Amino acid sequence: METFRSNRETYLKLLKSKLFVTTIISLTLILVFGVTAFHKTVTINQNGHHLEVQTFAYNVKSLLDKQGIEINENDYISPNINTRLKDGDEIIIQKAFEVKLIDGGVENSIFTIEKSVQDVLENYEVALDELDIVEPALDEIVEKGTDIKITRVKKEIVYETIEVPYKTVTRHTNALEKGKLKKVQEGSNGIKEQKYEIVYKDGLEAKKVLLEEVDKKVAVNEIIEQGTAGFLVTSRGDSRKFSNEYVMHASAYTAGYESTGKRPGDKNYGVTSSGTKVRPGVVAVDPRVIPLGSRLYIESLDGKTSYGIAYAEDTGSAIKGNKIDLYFENLNEALRFGRRQIRVYVLQ
Numbered sequence: 001m002e003t004f005r006s007n008r009e010t011y012l013k014l015l016k017s018k019l020f021v022t023t024i025i026s027l028t029l030i031l032v033f034g035v036t037a038f039h040k041t042v043t044i045n046q047n048g049h050h051l052e053v054q055t056f057a058y059n060v061k062s063l064l065d066k067q068g069i070e071i072n073e074n075d076y077i078s079p080n081i082n083t084r085l086k087d088g089d090e091i092i093i094q095k096a097f098e099v100k101l102i103d104g105g106v107e108n109s110i111f112t113i114e115k116s117v118q119d120v121l122e123n124y125e126v127a128l129d130e131l132d133i134v135e136p137a138l139d140e141i142v143e144k145g146t147d148i149k150i151t152r153v154k155k156e157i158v159y160e161t162i163e164v165p166y167k168t169v170t171r172h173t174n175a176l177e178k179g180k181l182k183k184v185q186e187g188s189n190g191i192k193e194q195k196y197e198i199v200y201k202d203g204l205e206a207k208k209v210l211l212e213e214v215d216k217k218v219a220v221n222e223i224i225e226q227g228t229a230g231f232l233v234t235s236r237g238d239s240r241k242f243s244n245e246y247v248m249h250a251s252a253y254t255a256g257y258e259s260t261g262k263r264p265g266d267k268n269y270g271v272t273s274s275g276t277k278v279r280p281g282v283v284a285v286d287p288r289v290i291p292l293g294s295r296l297y298i299e300s301l302d303g304k305t306s307y308g309i310a311y312a313e314d315t316g317s318a319i320k321g322n323k324i325d326l327y328f329e330n331l332n333e334a335l336r337f338g339r340r341q342i343r344v345y346v347l348q
Contacts (some may be wrong), residue, residue, distance in 0.1 A: 001165055035232065040087040044069070059084050060091055074111040097144040101126075104152040105202040115141060117148055131155065148179050154200045157211075164190035166219045174243040176227025177341055187222025192213065232297060235306050240297055242345040246289070247301070249325045250342045252334035253284065253316070255327075259334070272314040284314035284325035290346060298326065299343040307342065 020158045042063060044051045057063035059083040064071065071077055074096035079089075095112035104124065112118045118138040119127070128134065131153035142148070166187035193214045199207040208343055253259035255270040255278050262269045270278045273294055283296065290296070290312050298307035307326055319325050324344060328334040 001020045012265075038087055038098050040084055040089070042088075043090045045090055046093040048093065055085070056083055063091070069093070072111070076113050076115070099142060100146070100147045102147065102149045104150065110294060112142065114130060117142055117146075120148065126150070128288050129153070129310060151201050152203070156198055156200070158198055160196065161195045161216070161318075162192050162194060164192055164219045166190070166222055168224060170224045170226050172228045173225045174229040174241075176225060176229060178227050178230040180227040182225045182227075183222070184225050185221065185223035188220045189217075190219030191217040230345075232299070235308065240345070241348045242297070243348050244346040246344045246346075248344050249338050249339065250298070250307075250324050250326055251318075252306065252328050252337040253325045254329070254331055254334050256331060258331060274313040276313050278314065278327055279328060280329060281308070281310050282309045282313050282327040284316040284319045285312045285328075286320050286323065287312075287315065289321065290324075290344070295347045297345040297347055299323075299345065301341050301343055303339075309347075 040055055040057075042053050042055055042057075044053060044063075044067065046069070051067075052061065053067065055063055055066070057066060059081070060079060060083050062075070063085060064081065071081065071093070072095075076096075078092045094113040096113050098109055098111055099120065101108050101110050101124070110120075110124060112120050112123060116121050116138065117134060117136055117140050120142055121134075121138075128150070128154070133151040133153060135149045136146070136152075155290075166189050168187065171184075193216050194210060195212040195214075197209045197211055198205055198277055199209075228243055230245065232240050232242055234240055247303040255262070257263050260269075272278055272282060273284075276282070279326075283298070285292070285294075292315070294312040296310040296312060298310050300306040309327070314325070314327070316325050324342070326337065328337065
């Protein structure tokens with residue numbers, strides 16, 4: 001009986017010992033498998049730089065916190081920071097960088113992960129009109145420090161009405177005494193309608209182009225007549241009206257050989273350049289100064305007797321410019337006259 005009890009006690013001790021070992025082994029296995037289950041290898045891909053991390057972190061956020069990686073609102077991350085981590089996961093992070101956006105003259109700093117100018121503008125919902133100018137071009141690459149400038153361009157057609165001042169035209173006339181003025185036509189301003197295309201850049205006028213101009217009312221010139229006719233009193237006391245006056249160098253000539261190289265009996269003896277018969281009062285002039293056919297009054301300037309009424313009917317090879325040749329019937333009279341200064345009036 002004692003032997004059975006002794007064996008039973010020995011068996012129980014042995015059984016308890018086996019249970020204890022089994023328990024220890026089980027707990028060890030549970031601990032090993034548990035640790036293995038929570039341990040993960042994760043790759044962090046930040047802006048193309050890869051970092052492999054061994055971690056027990058539960059989700060993306062806890063892993064980033066342990067790695068000291070801060071995520072801002074403009075950064076890109078995948079998967080979401082609240083996603084539970086699994087072994088072999090890759091966390092992709094793109095850090096936003098700062099660029100300057102100057103839109104219509106207004107400057108702002110923005111943060112972006114986009115690669116091109118167009119993508120940045122679309123991401124920030126910046127609308128462009130057809131005429132707007134973007135610098136750099138939409139397909140240009142964006143990087144930190146890039147300035148994106150948008151010049152807002154608008155065109156409009158405008159019409160302007162302007163007043164065209166009339167002009168004053170002065171006409172000289174021999175119908176009025178020299179120096180006198182007479183208004184013969186009132187002036188009135190005209191009106192023009194001008195069509196312009198105006199280009200605005202960032203709200204400021206940059207270019208103005210005249211497209212069309214239409215006369216709505218034509219300006220009428222003011223016309224003033226100014227008298228050029230003068231009056232002289234002849235040696236006989238007559239009042240004569242003249243249009244021009246000249247101080248000229250005068251000489252004297254006859255129809256004879258000594259003046260013309262012709263003698264009585266010659267075909268053209270005593271015939272003027274105008275085809276008239278030479279006679280007292282006929283003078284030779286330069287037609288460029290005094291037109292042939294002009295009626296003249298020749299006044300002495302030295303106190304001697306004036307030649308008087310004369311007719312510009314002849315010319316002479318030596319009579320050029322401000323010169324005049326007076327006809328006398330005989331050589332003695334011509335010689336007595338000689339050469340002197342006289343005043344010539346062109347009569348009306």
